[in-house]
Amino acid sequence: MIWGRQSGLISFRRIVYWQGMCGTLIRRNQKMVNVAVDAMGGDNAPVEIVKGAIEAVNTNKEIKIFLVGKEAVIKEELAQYTYDISQVEIVHASEVIETAEPPVMAIRKKKDSSIVKALYMVKDGTCDAFVSSGSTGAVLVGGQVIVGRIGGVERPPLAPLIPTENGVSLLIDCGANVDARPSHLVQFAKMGSIYMESIMGVKNPRVGIVNNGAEEEKGNALVKETFPLLKNCPDINFIGSVEARDIPAGVADVVVCEAFVGNVILKLYEGVGATLIKKVKSGMMTSLRSKMGAFLVKPALKETLKSFDVQEYGGAPLLGLNGLVVKTHGSATAVEIKNSILQCLDFKSQQINEKIRERIAPAQSQKTD
Numbered sequence: 001m002i003w004g005r006q007s008g009l010i011s012f013r014r015i016v017y018w019q020g021m022c023g024t025l026i027r028r029n030q031k032m033v034n035v036a037v038d039a040m041g042g043d044n045a046p047v048e049i050v051k052g053a054i055e056a057v058n059t060n061k062e063i064k065i066f067l068v069g070k071e072a073v074i075k076e077e078l079a080q081y082t083y084d085i086s087q088v089e090i091v092h093a094s095e096v097i098e099t100a101e102p103p104v105m106a107i108r109k110k111k112d113s114s115i116v117k118a119l120y121m122v123k124d125g126t127c128d129a130f131v132s133s134g135s136t137g138a139v140l141v142g143g144q145v146i147v148g149r150i151g152g153v154e155r156p157p158l159a160p161l162i163p164t165e166n167g168v169s170l171l172i173d174c175g176a177n178v179d180a181r182p183s184h185l186v187q188f189a190k191m192g193s194i195y196m197e198s199i200m201g202v203k204n205p206r207v208g209i210v211n212n213g214a215e216e217e218k219g220n221a222l223v224k225e226t227f228p229l230l231k232n233c234p235d236i237n238f239i240g241s242v243e244a245r246d247i248p249a250g251v252a253d254v255v256v257c258e259a260f261v262g263n264v265i266l267k268l269y270e271g272v273g274a275t276l277i278k279k280v281k282s283g284m285m286t287s288l289r290s291k292m293g294a295f296l297v298k299p300a301l302k303e304t305l306k307s308f309d310v311q312e313y314g315g316a317p318l319l320g321l322n323g324l325v326v327k328t329h330g331s332a333t334a335v336e337i338k339n340s341i342l343q344c345l346d347f348k349s350q351q352i353n354e355k356i357r358e359r360i361a362p363a364q365s366q367k368t369d
Helices: 047-061 071-078 104-110 114-123 136-147 182-198 221-231 259-283 288-307 334-349 353-368
Strands: 017-021 024-026 035-038 063-069 088-092 129-132 163-164 167-172 204-210 239-241 254-258 324-325
Touching: 035 047, 035 114, 035 334, 047 063, 047 071, 047 088, 047 334, 063 071, 063 114, 063 334, 071 088, 088 114, 104 136, 114 129, 114 136, 114 324, 114 334, 129 334, 136 324, 163 259, 167 182, 167 259, 182 204, 182 221, 182 254, 182 353, 204 259, 221 239, 259 288, 324 334
Parallel strands: 035 063, 035 129, 063 088, 129 324, 167 254, 204 239, 204 254
Antiparallel strands: 017 024, 163 167
8 A cells, every 4th residue: 555645544554563572563574674763863863764764665665664763753754755554664662862872871771762662673573674873872782782692793893885996895893892802803804704795796805904004013902913813714815904095995895993993984984085075066166167077077977976975885784683783874864774774685685694693603612612
C-alpha cells in the first residue's frame, strides 16, 4: 500500500511482535533487510533523517525502515512524502540522548531513548542494522553493551570509506578506540580486509599502517610494536607503513591506525575536500571566460567532485558487533542517511559478521592455547 499526502491515509500497519525490553510492538518481515533508524539523532533531525529514509525505501524495495523516535514528530515529517507503508513503521521513543550527555550514564538512564530502543531491536533480531547520526559516544557504548561484541573481538572499530584517486579506502579506526593496543590494530586489519574484499570487491586488499615515515623503524611505540605483528600475519596483505600524504593516492585499501590519528585524518580529509570544492566553484565564476569554461566542463567536474563527497559512501560501520551498527556524521544530510541505509543491504547479503566470526574467533582461541 502506498501512503502519501494525496491518499490521506494516516494509520500505519499495526505492529505485532513483542519486543520485551522496549515494550514496543513491531512487525518483522523476514524477507527484507530491517533497519532501525534513529529519527531524533543529529543536527538535522528529524527532517534530513526522515527524508533519507524515504529516499532509501523508494530506491530499494528490499528494505524495511523502523523510524525510532517521537511518534508525533515523525508522523508530521512523513506526511510530506509518498511511499509504500509496508516499508516504513514508527517505533515511539519518548527520550533523546543529547550529544553533550555522558554516554554510559545516558545509556543506563534513558531506556526509552531512540538510540537505546533501536539497539535493543538489533540485539533481539527484530532489525538487522541500526543507523544513527546521534551521540557518537552513546552509539559506541550502546553498541558494545547492548548489541555486544562477536566472540574474540577485543575492540570494535569505526571504519568509514574515504575517497581516493583509485576509488575508496577503508580508514580503520576513526573514532572508537583512542587507547588501542597492538593486538587491537591487528584485528582492525583483519576485519578491514574482510570488509573491503566482501563489500567493495577488492581481491587481496593491501593493508598499511599509518606512520610518520616509510621505514620500519619509524613511528611511536604503538606503531613500532604493531608493525612486526602485521608483517607476520598470514591473513592479510600487509604492505608496510603509509604516510598521510599517500592516503589520497590510494596506496592502501585498508588504512590501519588508532582512533585519535584516524579521526584527525578523517576530519582533515573532509575539511580540505570541502575547501577545495568551494575554491574551484568560486574560481570558475571570476570572469565571463571562466564561466564559459565552467559551463563546458560542468558535467565531468560534477561527477569528479561527487566522487570526493564523503556523504556518497554512507556512514561508518562499527565492525565486530553481533549486529550492524552504522554511525553517520552528526551533520548528515538525507544523502548520507540514504546511502548508510543502503549499505546495510550489502553488509547482510555478504554475511560480514559471519566472516569476522570465522576469522577472529579461531585466531583468539589459538592465542589463548
